[in-house]
Amino acid sequence: MTQFSVPWQPRPAHPYGMASRAVIALAQSVYGFAAPIVSRFPGAILISAVIATCVGVWMHSVLFGWVDTQLIQAAVTLPDYTPPALSLLSPSTWGLTPSVIHALRVDETVAASVAGLLDYVLWPVQFWIVRDVVGLGALFGLFNVIPVYVIWWERKVAGRIQSRLGPMRVGGWHGWAQSPADGIKLILKEDLVPAGADGPLFRLAPYLTIIPSLLAFLALPFGATYVLRELDVALVFILGVLGAEVVGVILAGWASNNKWSVYGAMREACQMISYEIPMGMALLVPVICVGTLSLSGIADVQQGGWFSWIAFSNPFCFAAFVCYFIASLASLKRAPFDLPEAESELVAGFVTEYSGFRWSLFFFAEYAAMFVICAIASIVFLGGWHSPLPASWGGGLGDGLLARGLTGLLFSGPIWLMFKSVFLLYVQLWLRWTLPRIRIDQVLYSCIQVLLPLTMVLVFGATVWTWASTGHNALWSTVEAATRIILGSIGLVFIGGFIAIAGYGFYHRRRMVGNLVQDVMPGS
Amino acid sequence: MAPEEICKLLTTEFTDAIVKTVVEGAHPYVQVSPDRWPDVARFLCDDSRLGMNLLRSISALDLLSDDRLACVYDLMRIVVDRPDVLITETHEFAIRVETDRNEPVIPSVADVWPAADWHEREAYDLMGIRFTDHPDLRRILCPDDWEGYPLRKDYEFPLEYHGIPATTEYELPNPRH
Amino acid sequence: MTMADTVLESAPDLLVDTDRVEQGDLRTEEMLVNMGPQHPSTHGVLRVVLRTDGEMVLEAIPHIGYLHRCAEKIGESLAPYQYIPYTDRMDYLAGMNNNQAFAIAVERLCGLEVPARAQAIRVVFAEFNRIASHLVSLGTYGLDMGAFTPFLYCFREREMILDLFEAACGARLTYSYITVGGIHEDLPAGWVERCLEFLDYFEPKIDDYNNLLSFNHIFVKRTAGVGVVSVDEAIAYGLTGPPLRGSGIRWDLRKVLPYDGYEMYDFDVPIARSGGTDEIPHGVVVGDCWSRYYVRVLEMTQSVRIMRQALANLPDGDTEAKKIKNLKLPDDEVYVGIENPRGQLGFYVRGDGSTIPSRVKARGPSFCNLSITTPLCRNVMLADVPAIIGSIDVVMGEVDR
């Protein structure tokens, strides 16, 4: 009777080279001196880091603005100025040389105390490629930070909804380092491709899902000047790109040679066909009301404060906002529509065979797309980067540095867009942890037989409404004002209700129900 | 109905099929000969006075001393005349069917009570009683290629299964675990 | 070798000679899917082979036996009081009820008298374990439907119950507290007050579950009208407990054949009602998944009622019958069924004069309840299979024994 033979031979230990040794040494030393500092007051570090990035982004836009206004406009007046041409190879066409910048600056109000160093710093700022590299770097950073912290936040919100704490241990204050730690753990996991799977397709699928959500960030405006590429068809571009994400999911399901993944892929295909049209039609309604497809154009219409927002401009846009939100849940495979990766039926749907870094790529794509969808919703329906206070109130502040900072915070700036999209994200998190999952035929029924006709009616209604309001007769403008007031107050009631419930919950929060026995039971 | 009346009713109906009736003790039962057992079962289930429509369990016994295998069918009556009323009275009864130990065959009653399907498969799997015209007689608990019937008294434990060593004590004549 | 062949080859018993399935796999696009022993929604090691055509499941064949520990063979070599811990591990969610069933069977076989205090405490613990077991089944059924939160709420309450069990008998899952002839130890001081305090805390929580899950529109849409079991089909397949009451039969062994003094307590037996009447949502049919689920929710309130009556007038006196150790089993046999949270748990014990029984057979309620999945899971959607199996609330420990 033989002891059962071990078919698996352990792989030979891999002789790690110079590079990996250096990386390990670096990591250990960083951990050595950083750990005591971070573990003492992690919360303060985290919050100051967030504030620092916000101020950094703002200062970067101020610098670029200053260079544009002060240097380049002034330089155009100089006779021998040649605009920085695109071909980087010939130095002669490199635009303003440092000496020219110095000359311009000397007679400017900027103190001449800083010698030539500033000229060399300012010189590259005038080229478009430098700006795009900085912009792309910022987008890559945002694209990485958002999923990491939305995942952590979702686990905290889920904990709170389920009367538990959520991650509390990693990194100290409320487990803020939980997702980065998970990320590192996932990178270290074994790079597994199942036998019989279609190797190249299996490896390609995660990238086909993550690139579209990255592309969507290109045309997404975060503020009046904070946009990498100002497209006049930004809305259609983002919808098209997010639509392309489905191909990656279907390939992932198909290539992993697992029946459950195939089911996941088929469900994703059905769901995609059913939600794509209602979502597009729902976004068409505000476009009809405003008249342009460019997101900046749509946002500029909504500067007049809370009641000027499109969601409250007419009943059709209000209903379109709700329809869009529901259809976007289906597009993100979340909450009641999370059939493609249904844990209880399909084990894990199309990601069953994925593990480690590839698996985390899928979830990067999902959470990034979630943020893009919420950002579009807040730009198109909820006034984008304009605050509830009408912009006209902030007119008198002038345009000094402090004044621009104040208007950015109070009246219109990227902070407001982040507030709104993060709030919509918060709503999506509630839905996931309270609602059960619906069946695939109910998804098709709700999207095709309910949402589609509804959005068609809304589009028709919006056309009639805009046609009527072009006549600008007195009666109609009073009707419009009335609807804005009514719908705006409905919105206020919702927000007030939310704050009241949150306050009530906070006021009545009870100590976490402890262990009954240990409290009183003698001798136990 | 009390167990005595049930015994009396069964003996009058199937005088030849009844081998033995035991009324005193904790478990009154009637022993039926295997070949007449399907008719008795049909009668027990459909007769209005008895109406034993719930087959609770089939326990397979190994009577090693007198070289026989037996199945004990425990039956119960759920009468649902008025749907919403709480049912408080019922009667329960047991039937025993014995067969020879070397080639044990008992006719299946899966068509009378569908609940018997899995119980009979378990009796076949653990005790080796073959049930004739059973819809799908396969092993239910043990793996399909398992030899021997574990619940028999004279069952000796396999020392390995597909190369996996069993952990019972080897040298003991009758290993207790 | 393509994937389809590997699957077909891995389920040889299905395909080789039984003609029943022969016509099944002639059509190429049908798939054989193993909702295998390891699957998030099969509540333990149950393998269901699904013959599917796209999303529609044509046939579901459950394969059991992965948790078979031959408990009945071991029963033939242990004295009754030694066998009690094995009964805990059969239905590991309702340990107390299993112990009670085996203890009553042996007591009826030997004609032992159990003191009144022991019977009352047995009733308290049996009902307490019923609540804990129903909490698990509600939570996991929410998980099968995709709602994660009810699971956490149910387990928060269950933790408190397990704390009280721990205070009484030291264990949280396999108690072996109820033994032949009575119970192991008397209750610790202060336990009864603590238990009453828990009951007052627990009562309003049931409405939370109802608001969160039972009357949730999506949950009702997913379960109402799915897997409908008619009255005579339920009795024919031997369904007992919540699945039987879910089909509208007001039948409870605690009322029909009372044991351990259940006749002294007044409680009613909730059954399924069709949609529209008072709080039952529309679309609900008697005998569907939703009513099986809702019967368990109603039973929890009844259990609280029984416990309150039992704790109110606990008789005092000792809690153990005499001369248990070398109990001689008479040369007779007995079959006793009691009301386990999942249905009728029956023990057939046959003694032959010595102290060790010659045959112990456990009739697990989930064993018979599971046999209804094949007729139920014909031509249903893939997402309904976990709904049906979850509503029957199967525990593989007592199916495989």
Add this chain to the structure above:
Amino acid sequence: MSIDRVNQLSSTCVRRRFALAPALLVLGVTLLCGTRAMASSGGEVVTTAAEPGSLLEVVLFYAVATMTIVSSVAVCMSKNIVRMALWLFMTLASVSFLYFLLAANFLASIQLVVYAGGTLVLLVFGVMLTNKSPWARYTPGKLELVGAAAVCSVLLVALWLVFLRAEWSRLPGAFAGTSVADLGRSLLSVYVVPFEVAGVLLMIVMVGAAHLARQDK
């Protein structure tokens, strides 16, 4: 786990992930240059658009063109159905990229929405739900090869003739890019008849598809 196990793991992950860095870099650069080529809104001349004929635009054009040709050839050559669907997606996506290079942003986005998203999913549906086993291999018979070669050569010759006879001229000045508003107005004013005819045609196709789908159920 022991420290050298950590080192070994991190080294494998460093080595494996190293391959990812160039991929991301290439992606970044293409994104950057691609967006570079997208002209911004409105008709006025955009200072930062890529001047036609500049080195960057030429490099990008050739890259995308080869990608289109390679993937379209691969669509015909690949044996596995799913690979074929992926190559089709690559073709459609690179055609949309070409439109971006031509600063026709609206057309590019519509191409992405309609083709890359919609049609491909329908194709994948058709591929998966037909009762051919998805792992089937397509091996064209001898006769098919001959027929295909004949047809292809005829088409190639015709294309070559057209290519020779056409005289290529460059648009004067930097191309301003059309705004969506002009497209909309022209669609509903000058080209309203073809627009309506296309609508009706699509309706007929939809009804036909629904009828066919219902038939075999």
